[in-house]
Ligand SMILES: [Fe+2]
């Protein structure tokens with residue numbers, strides 16, 4: 245069992261930039277699992293860090309926790325133009341994930357942000373909240389087999405070719421295209437995975453990064469070539485390359501490992517750090533370590 249002292253001890257690891265990034269990531273996931281106001285406090289304090297990768301993960305975790313006490317810090321991060329676009333994006337998405345209508349006006353305001361990834365994220369979050377407000381039901385849609393809170397509900401069940409058309413049609417709103425993306429993800433077949441991979445050629449970097457994210461959730465080998473190609477593309481957005489690196493890490497085959505080893509010294513800090521963290525997760529999966537979010541176990545080991 246854990247108590248308040250454990251939360252403090254894990255929180256101190258998270259905020260301390262002297263620790264390895266991999267250790268701090270594990271501390272973050274431990275806090276996310278523990279939840280509560282103290283955990284939120286420690287996570288919030290870490291937005292002063294220098295790693296955009298870590299900070300975007302903080303915002304992601306706060307959204308997934310769906311605790312309204314995280315709204316003020318997420319609002320601050322979304323508004324803070326000194327934060328990297330990837331971090332502000334994740335804060336906007338997290339505000340949508342929490343699902344409280346009181347952030348609707350703020351999200352509408354930032355739907356016009358000059359940073360396109362931030363603007364598009366907020367447009368999506370506005371559509372999500374409005375959809376929920378309209379009593380949105382996922383009628384005839386396949387359920388989410390993952391435990392994630394998504395930025396859009398899945399589209400009603402259709403054939404893969406139909407969903408693929410909806411996914412790739414750039415004249416549709418991002419929200420409709422995301423709905424097709426999550427419907428394809430929930431199907432999870434090889435055909436669906438290949439259709440999703442085609443989304444890595446679309447024009448919105450935000451959209452492409454989300455494709456990387458869902459391919460990481462599905463963990464299907466069929467997506468390795470497309471993920472690898474995106475990671476290897478030097479002019480691809482770092483936010484997309486990062487997500488593809490993490491996806492390769494979660495697929496975890498030997499071929500993925502070899503690719504990640506090659507990019508662990510990438511020029512782009514978020515890509516490099518993503519490879520380091522992904523390799524650590526792989527090491528965990530291939531070892532007998534009991535749980536990845538082992539911040540508490542590690543503490544016990546030290547005492
Ligand atoms: Fe994201």
Ligand SMILES: [Fe+2]
Pocket residue numbers: 300486487
């Ligand atoms: Fe990410």
